[in-house]
Amino acid sequence: MAILDLQKALELGLVSNGSVYISSMPQVRQGKRNDFMVGKFVRGANSVEFKIWEERTFKTVLNHGVGIYDVEVEGSEYNGSYLTVRRIAFSSDKTVKASDFLAALPEELINDLQKKAYTRVQEAGVSDKAIALLEELLHDPSLEGRFFLEGAAVSHHDNQIRGLAHHSFKMLEILGTILSQQPELKAQADLLTLGVVLHDVGKVWEYDNLSMGEYWYSNHRARGLEFLAEQKAKIIAAYDEKFYRQLQAIIIGHHGEYGDRPTTVACAIVHYIDTLESQVTGMLEDLQRSVDNRIFVKDWGYLAGF
Numbered sequence: 430m431a432i433l434d435l436q437k438a439l440e441l442g443l444v445s446n447g448s449v450y451i452s453s454m455p456q457v458r459q460g461k462r463n464d465f466m467v468g469k470f471v472r473g474a475n476s477v478e479f480k481i482w483e484e485r486t487f488k489t490v491l492n493h494g495v496g497i498y499d500v501e502v503e504g505s506e507y508n509g510s511y512l513t514v515r516r517i518a519f520s521s522d523k524t525v526k527a528s529d530f531l532a533a534l535p536e537e538l539i540n541d542l543q544k545k546a547y548t549r550v551q552e553a554g555v556s557d558k559a560i561a562l563l564e565e566l567l568h569d570p571s572l573e574g575r576f577f578l579e580g581a582a583v584s585h586h587d588n589q590i591r592g593l594a595h596h597s598f599k600m601l602e603i604l605g606t607i608l609s610q611q612p613e614l615k616a617q618a619d620l621l622t623l624g625v626v627l628h629d630v631g632k633v634w635e636y637d638n639l640s641m642g643e644y645w646y647s648n649h650r651a652r653g654l655e656f657l658a659e660q661k662a663k664i665i666a667a668y669d670e671k672f673y674r675q676l677q678a679i680i681i682g683h684h685g686e687y688g689d690r691p692t693t694v695a696c697a698i699v700h701y702i703d704t705l706e707s708q709v710t711g712m713l714e715d716l717q718r719s720v721d722n723r724i725f726v727k728d729w730g731y732l733a734g735f
């Protein structure tokens with residue numbers, strides 16, 4: 430079934446069919462006569478409200494939860510437009526993926542950025558061995574390709590499909606600049622490169638297509654360490670145990686004062702690059718969304734835009 434054009438479907442009285450995506454669990458509210466369901470269908474940066482009046486119809490959503498559904502909807506209006514769901518079934522079409530419905534960064538943008546960042550750090554002294562190992566780890570079957578699909582966050586910076594790779598490779602470019610400014614870091618260039626790109630790798634399991642994953646409470650630092658442990662033999666074969674332990678320390682402490690504190694200089698460097706990249710990106714995203722060209726920063730109050 431084709432993906433439903435949500436905006437078109439909103440036309441009052443129009444009945445249409447298509448696939449839709451529910452990214453967070455809808456609410457069941459008490460009505461005058463019966464309970465009804467209110468939720469949102471998501472497509473790209475937009476979402477459209479839907480209502481399901483019949484309990485036997487919304488039971489399907491309660492049973493299956495977040496995911497892709499095939500629906501028949503009618504454009505409706507009451508205090509604004511919404512879609513009345515007349516029929517809904519959990520989609521069995523394996524060719525349609527949740528990522529098809531979500532706001533996404535273009536694949537070419539990530540590919541170009543990755544190439545540029547690799548060149549940059551290689552010019553600053555990173556070895557071919559490090560790049561080869563990194564590529565092998567990023568394409569490890571256990572990741573199911575999701576390092577290149579998941580977002581960097583659910584609600585903050587780079588919360589789009591491919592946001593995790595975007596955030597990680599932007600950080601790698603910043604690292605390239607630092608490496609070229611600090612020649613004494615040359616001997617640590619491989620460690621810092623693997624640390625920067627893999628610091629958030631656990632988000633592949635903490636998140637699930639920009640929503641919290643099933644086991645979100647075991648956070649991305651724990652899951653990143655677990656991934657690293659599975660790759661331990663490979664990493665030690667390419668380097669040594671010290672390198673592996675230093676990488677562990679980067680994953681453990683990269684949140685600085687907002688988690689386990691850094692225990693190595695390498696970890697502190699990754700933490701500073703992470704903070705710089707995520708804060709600048711988050712701030713600019715907030716400014717773009719702002720209706721009065723200003724943003725609120727917790728410690729500083731309001732900041733005027735440009």
Ligand SMILES: [Fe+2]
Pocket residue numbers: 628629649683684
């Ligand atoms: Fe993180």
Ligand SMILES: [Fe+2]
Pocket residue numbers: 596628629703707
């Ligand atoms: Fe990060």
